[in-house]
Amino acid sequence: MTDLLPSIATAPVEFVPETVPTAESEGLAKSISPRRMALKRFLSHKPAVICTVILAMMVLFVVLSPLTARYGVNEAIFPTTAERSNRYISPSSEAWFGTDEIGRDLYSRLIYGTQVSLQIGLATAVIAVFIGTAVGAYAAMRGGFFDDVLMRVTDIFIAFPFLVALLVIRNMLGEVPWLEPILGERTSIRFVIFLLAVLVWTTVARVVRGQVLALKEREFIEASRAVGASNFRIVTRHLLPNSIGPILVALTFTVVLAIIAEATLSFFGFGPQLGSGATSLGNLVATSKENVLSGHWWMVIFPCVTLLLLALTINFVGDGLRDATDPKLQRGGGRA
Amino acid sequence: MTDAAATPVIEVQELVKVFPVRRAKGIRVTKRLVQAVSDVSFSIGSKETLGLVGESGSGKSTLGRCVLQLIEPSAGSVKYKGTELVGMSREQLRPLRRELQIVFQDPFASLDPRLTVGDAIAEPLKIHKVDGDHLARVRSLLDLVGLSPDHASRYPHEFSGGQRQRIGVARALALDPTFIVLDEPVSALDVSIQAGVINLLQDLQVELDLSYLFIAHDLSVVRHISERVAVMYLGKLVEVGPAEELYTGAAHPYTQALLSAIPEPDPVVERERESLTLIGDIPSPIDPPSGCRFRTRCPKAQPRCATEEPELIDRGFGHPVACHYPERLPDSISAAVDFQSGSVG
C-alpha cells in the first residue's frame, strides 16, 4: 500500500496547501457532530423543552405507580356503609380526584389507566414505525410497480374516515380464524395494538418514502454507488441515518394517534376490556360520557385533561424534533 | 505497460442514452424520449485529460455517468482498458469500480453530513475490504490533497467549499484509481479557490498517472487543464481536437460562438473583438432538430443541414468536425488573441 502514495515533497513550489481553519479560528470549541447540533437546536426550542420535561414527569409518575398510586386499581377507598356511600365522592383529601360509581379512587385508576394507554401507544408506534420504515424505504428504492402499488394502498387507507376504517378493520380482523391465537380476543390489548398498527403504518411509510426519495438522488449517495456500495449498505448506512429526523417525528405522532385512537375505540365500547377492573385512559375518558349531565364533573375533567395534556406534550416534543432535524436549517454556507 | 496509444484507458463508441418522459396531454399519455446522449464516440489515453464542454441540455453530465456505468447506457460500448463495461452486472463491475472514480460538482451535497470526513474517505476501503491500516491511509490521503490529517474526525459542515471538494477528491483517490470523471469540479467554488483545486488536480495527475474526463461549462478552465477538448451540443459531439488547436482554430460554428461568448478577463481584448451572439434558445432534447441539431441557431444553416446529419469526421482541419460547412475564422474573432500573459502584480 505504501508505495501507492508517493510523497509530494517534490511538488512544485507554488503548490500552497490551503490552511484549514482550526477550531479556534472558527469560534467552536471542538468538533460538533450533526447529532449534537440537532440536540442544541432542540434545546433552544422552548415549548419543546418544557413539554419534554412535563412529559417526562408524567411518564415517570405513571411508571412509578407502586409509589404514586394511593389505592389499587379495583379497590374501593373504603367499603360502603350505611352512613356513607363510597360512590361518586367529589374530590377530597381521601380521594384526590374523587371516586367512581363503585367507590374506586379515580386518581389511582388514572395512573394505572395511563400506564396501559402509554404501553399501547408506544407498542403501536414501534411496530408501525418498524413496518412503515421498512416498506417505505424499500418502495422508494425499488420504485416502479411496487412503489405505485404501495402508494395506492396508502391512499386507500388515508381516504377512509379514520373511525370507519377502525371499526371495519376491527371487525374484519376479528373474523379471521387463524389470526386469533396470535392477536387474542378483540378486546385484548394485543389485538388493539395490532389493529392500530395496521391503520397507522401507512402514514409512516409515506413519510419515510418521501424522505428517502429526496435523499436518493443526492450526490453523496451517487458517490457511494460509484465506489461500489450495495443497495443495502446505502439504505442502512446513508439513507436511514439521514432520515432519523422524520422517523422520530413519525414516531411521536404515531404515539399520539394511537392513544387517541384507543380512546376513540373505548368511547364507542370497542376498546380493550381488561379483566378484573383494570382500565385504560381511553376507558376512563369513555365513561365520562355517562357523567356529563349527572354533575360528577371530576369523572369528566380529570381523564380528559390528562388525555389532552398527554397528546399536547407529545405533539410539541414532535414539533421540536422536527425543527431540530430539519435539513433546511443545516446550512454549510455557500457563495455570497 | 503496453503502448498507451494502442490501448486507450477509456474507449467509448456510439454511446446512446435516452430517458423516457411521460407527458399527459389531456387524457392521452404520450411517451416521449429525451435524447440525452446520441451516438457519441471518443477515447482517452493514459495520463491524458479530455475536456468535455457543453451547455445545458448538451448531455455532458449524463455522458460522464454513462462512462462510469452509474447510469446504464441505452446502447453503445464503453471499454476500460479493453474490457467492455456495458452490460456488466453490478457484481462484475464492483472490482472495476476501484479504478474508475468520480468527483462531483456540489461540494456540499457530495458528502454524507452524518459521517466524519475520515469515515467518508474510508468507506471505499471498507467496501472493498482493503488490507492495511485504513486510518493511516485516510491521513495520508488528506495530506495528499492539502488538508491537515488531524481533521479526519471532523464533519463536512465544518469545512469550506474548497476544502470539501478536496475531501471529495481524496475519497475518489482512496482506491488508487486510473481514471476519474470530474463533473464540474470547480464550478461551485469561489474564483480564488478554484485555482487551488485545479492545481491539485494537475499535480495529482502527474504524480499518480491519472486520466481525466473533465466536464465543465467554463471553457477557460477546460482549456487550462485539458490536452484535448470535445464540444457537445444537444447530445452530440460537434468538434473534438487538441485544446490549443480548438481554441485558436475552431471550425464548427457552435464552437466558435461558444468561444466568442466566453468573456476574457481583459477589457482590451473584450472590447475589440466582435462577438458571435447566437439567436434563440437551446432546443429541447426531447425533440431535437432534424439533421444537424445546431441548425436552428446556426448563422449559416442551409437546406442540406435539415435533411442530412453531418458526421464527426476529419474535414481537412486536422481534427474531426461535425458540420457541412465548417470554416476557420480570421484571428480577430477567435479567442486566442495574444494579450499580455503571465502574472499581474
Add this chain to the structure above:
Amino acid sequence: MTANGGSVLELRDFRVTFPTHFGDVMAVRGVDVDVAEGELLGVVGESGSGKSVTFLGLMGLLPRSARIEGSARIGGFELVGAPKKVINRVRGKRVAMIFQDPLSALNPVHRIGDQIVEMILSHQQMGKKAAWEKSVELLDIVGIPQPRERASQYPHEFSGGMRQRVMIAMAIANDPEVLIADEPTTALDVTVQAQILDVLQRIRQEMRTAVVLITHDLGVIARIADRVQVMYAGRVAERGDIGPIFAHPTHPYTQGLLNSIPALGRERLTPIPGAPPNMLQPPSGCAFRVRCPHAIDACAGDLPELRQLGDLATACIRAEELTALRSVS
C-alpha cells in the same frame, strides 16, 4: 436630474449588521459607492465580500432584524431610515433590482404580460390597455421575439435566458434611474449570458440608466463595465476605471484574483491561500492580511481607508511601496 455632482446612486459609509445566535455579523462595514447616469459599475467579490448584501440593504430587501447605517441616496433622496412607505415608492420606480434566479421571482400562475402590467401600474397611472401595450413594448426592447404572443404566455413556457430578459423588462418598466443586477448571468449558459449582457448594454446606452452589475466573474466585468469596485470582507478594496484595474491593480486581493484565473500562457494558476473571511470575527485591520503575501504588522492596525493613487483608489497601505518595488525589479 441630479443635484450632487452627477452621481445618481450614492452610498456613504454604508453598513449592514445581522444579529445572530453567535453574535453580530458585520456583513458590510463602511462602503462608498458612486454611480453616474448611463454608467455601468461592476462590483466584484467572493463569498463574504458583502457585495450582494450592500445592495439588498439599499433596496430594503433584508430581514427586519438587519441593522442598516450610513447613507444611501438615489438622486439625492436619502433611503436609510426612510419609512417603509417611502421606500416602497422608490423601490421599483427609481431603483430596480434583478436577481440570479429568474424562475423564483416570477409568479407561475400569472401570464408574463400581466406581471409586467402589475409592475407598471404599481407606480404609474395608466389604463390597463395602455399598460399592456407598454409591456409588449418592453418585451420587444429586451429582445424577446414575437413579444405580443409571448406576453400572453406563462413563465414555464420561457427558457432561463428568456426569463431573465423578462425580469429586466419588469425592472425597466418604470424607467428607473438605477438598475441593480445581482449575478444575473451566473445561472445561465455562456451563450445566453452573452445575450443578456448585450441587453444590459443596450439599456444603459439607450435609456441612460445607471447600472450596477454584481458578479464574481471578472470576464463579465471586462466585457461591459465602465468602472470596477472590488469588495472584500464587507469593505471596498480597490476602485477605478476598467482599464487601470485590469492593467495595473494595486491591491494584493485584486492582483490575487487576476492571477488565479486561467489565461493564455499561464502554465500554473496562483490561488489565493487561505479561505474567505469569517464575517463573525473578521481579522482586525485589513481583513485580507491573513491571506496576503505582503502583509506587515501595520496591516493589523486600523481599518484601511480608500485613498486615491494615480488613476485608482486603493485600500492597501503598502500600495505605493509595492508598486515601486515592482517597477524596480
